[in-house]
Amino acid sequence: MMFRRTFLKTVLVLALAVGAFPGLGHAQTGDAAQKFITSLAQKAITTVADRQLSQSDRDDRFRKLFVSAFDIPEIGRFVLSRSWRTATPEQQQEFLGLFEEITVLTWSKRFQDYNGESLETVSATKDGDRNWFVDSHILRAQGTQIPVQWRLKEADDGSFHVIDIVVEGVSMAITHRSDYAAALQANGGRVDGLLTIMRTKLDQLKAAG
Amino acid sequence: MPSNPLGKIALRLGMAAVAALLTGCATPPPDDDPEAKAEFEQINDPLEPANRAIFSANQEVDTYLLRPLALGYRYVVPSFGRDRISDFLDNLKSPIYLANDLLQANFTLAGTTVGRFALNSSFGVFGLMDVAEPMGLPSHQSDFGQTMGVWGIGEGPYIVLPLFGPSNPRDTVGMLAESQADPLDYYLQTGGRHWMYWTRMGLGAVSTREAYLDVLDDMQRTSLDYYSAMRSLYRQRRAAQINGAKDPDKYTPPPAGMSSVPANK
Numbered sequence: 001m002m003f004r005r006t007f008l009k010t011v012l013v014l015a016l017a018v019g020a021f022p023g024l025g026h027a028q029t030g031d032a033a034q035k036f037i038t039s040l041a042q043k044a045i046t047t048v049a050d051r052q053l054s055q056s057d058r059d060d061r062f063r064k065l066f067v068s069a070f071d072i073p074e075i076g077r078f079v080l081s082r083s084w085r086t087a088t089p090e091q092q093q094e095f096l097g098l099f100e101e102i103t104v105l106t107w108s109k110r111f112q113d114y115n116g117e118s119l120e121t122v123s124a125t126k127d128g129d130r131n132w133f134v135d136s137h138i139l140r141a142q143g144t145q146i147p148v149q150w151r152l153k154e155a156d157d158g159s160f161h162v163i164d165i166v167v168e169g170v171s172m173a174i175t176h177r178s179d180y181a182a183a184l185q186a187n188g189g190r191v192d193g194l195l196t197i198m199r200t201k202l203d204q205l206k207a208a209g
Numbered sequence: 210m211p212s213n214p215l216g217k218i219a220l221r222l223g224m225a226a227v228a229a230l231l232t233g234c235a236t237p238p239p240d241d242d243p244e245a246k247a248e249f250e251q252i253n254d255p256l257e258p259a260n261r262a263i264f265s266a267n268q269e270v271d272t273y274l275l276r277p278l279a280l281g282y283r284y285v286v287p288s289f290g291r292d293r294i295s296d297f298l299d300n301l302k303s304p305i306y307l308a309n310d311l312l313q314a315n316f317t318l319a320g321t322t323v324g325r326f327a328l329n330s331s332f333g334v335f336g337l338m339d340v341a342e343p344m345g346l347p348s349h350q351s352d353f354g355q356t357m358g359v360w361g362i363g364e365g366p367y368i369v370l371p372l373f374g375p376s377n378p379r380d381t382v383g384m385l386a387e388s389q390a391d392p393l394d395y396y397l398q399t400g401g402r403h404w405m406y407w408t409r410m411g412l413g414a415v416s417t418r419e420a421y422l423d424v425l426d427d428m429q430r431t432s433l434d435y436y437s438a439m440r441s442l443y444r445q446r447r448a449a450q451i452n453g454a455k456d457p458d459k460y461t462p463p464p465a466g467m468s469s470v471p472a473n474k
Contacts, residue, residue, distance in 0.1 A: 082244050106431045113423070142292065144348060169449020175441045181248065182437035197433050208430065 028158050030124030033132045036160045040069050041119035048111045062108045071161035072100045079176045087191045098198040105205045130154045260369040279418035293337045295416050300329050300336025309351035313359045321346050354383030358451035375443035
């Protein structure tokens with residue numbers, strides 16, 4: 001009898017936990033979202049500011065950090081927009097590869113100009129099931145703070161990935177999408193034409209160091 | 210053929226304007242392609258061929274005149290001096306900021322503008338030092354295009370103005386109205402003070418360009434199509450400034466369009 005009651009209770013608790021609140025086990029909190037951004041900024045700064053490392057080691061670490069923290073395929077699909085569906089799987093693959101290279105190089109160059117700025121998170125807001133906005137600002141030694149909003153996506157296992165950065169109201173993803181759409185249009189909407197432009201751009205970025 | 214650089218620039222701009230009139234409008238996509246049509250409307254640039262012609266003429270002015278001046282200014286004047294100049298110029302715009310804060314019915318910001326002007330003009334030595342910011346009165350800018358946006362007037366189609374760059378009909382009207390309404394401008398244009406008017410304008414242009422040196426260099430280096438990237442940047446920035454003025458407590462507004470990520474992977 002005793003056993004049965006305990007068993008029933010257990011079942012009830014499990015049913016409540018699993019059935020009534022699906023996904024509760026993995027649901028993240030605003031605190032966790034803010035911590036993710038704080039730690040990401042900290043890791044990026046430690047990497048670029050580490051003078052013990054050679055430039056190529058720094059680049060490698062920066063790349064690993066960037067690729068693990070950002071959902072580059074998701075951003076890439078958004079940027080390619082409706083042309084994603086008309087692209088062949090090979091084109092999609094090549095696009096994502098080039099997009100990742102260009103994005104990582106762009107950001108590692110931006111971080112080379114790092115000059116003691118720090119990042120402070122302000123708040124985290126949930127948007128729908130899986131998306132979060134984390135508001136933050138960049139503090140500079142001089143001048144006003146720069147507001148930066150991070151858009152995060154929560155994966156099934158509760159891990160976060162960055163899908164957009166909004167600086168002073170300007171979204172990187174939307175700006176990229178406009179930019180890439182124009183490059184596509186200039187090539188009559190052909191994805192192959194876009195890929196050629198992206199390859200050229202990548203070579204230019206690499207040449208510029 | 211004018212031989213001085215300014216004459217050449219004027220000629221280039223004139224040619225660009227003629228070319229712009231001849232090239233006309235962008236062709237809207239056919240009705241049977243709703244997605245292309247939605248994209249066309251979202252980009253909001255029916256005068257794109259004309260705009261691109263003016264944009265590239267502006268780029269030449271920038272490459273050969275404004276950007277070198279900004280680089281020289283950065284090289285010659287140390288960062289401390291540049292900050293004093295930009296603080297001074299910003300303080301001179303206080304009457305315009307105040308008028309717009311009031312027109313936007315944003316009385317808290319209007320109070321901030323008055324407080325900043327009083328503190329910076331006195332303790333800040335004629336506005337050279339921004340002493341109000343550390344005292345809890347952060348700087349902000351407001352303009353008449355933004356005010357009209359707050360009133361609910363739409364931006365209209367994207368346009369690129371000769372020399373002034375990215376704009377739209379609403380912001381162009383705002384800019385013209387402000388140039389007429391600025392009491393300081395009015396004062397400087399009378400009684401033989403024209404040189405001060407032009408000095409203020411030239412210094413403002415170089416100081417602003419210097420502030421944007423890194424951002425614009427980065428944008429030009431990393432974008433596939435600089436024109437489109439600038440258009441997107443300008444339109445998002447203006448929308449954010451207007452939304453920020455409507456609801457000052459709110460942080461940057463969430464960008465629209467993320468939900469339109471294609472579902473299939």
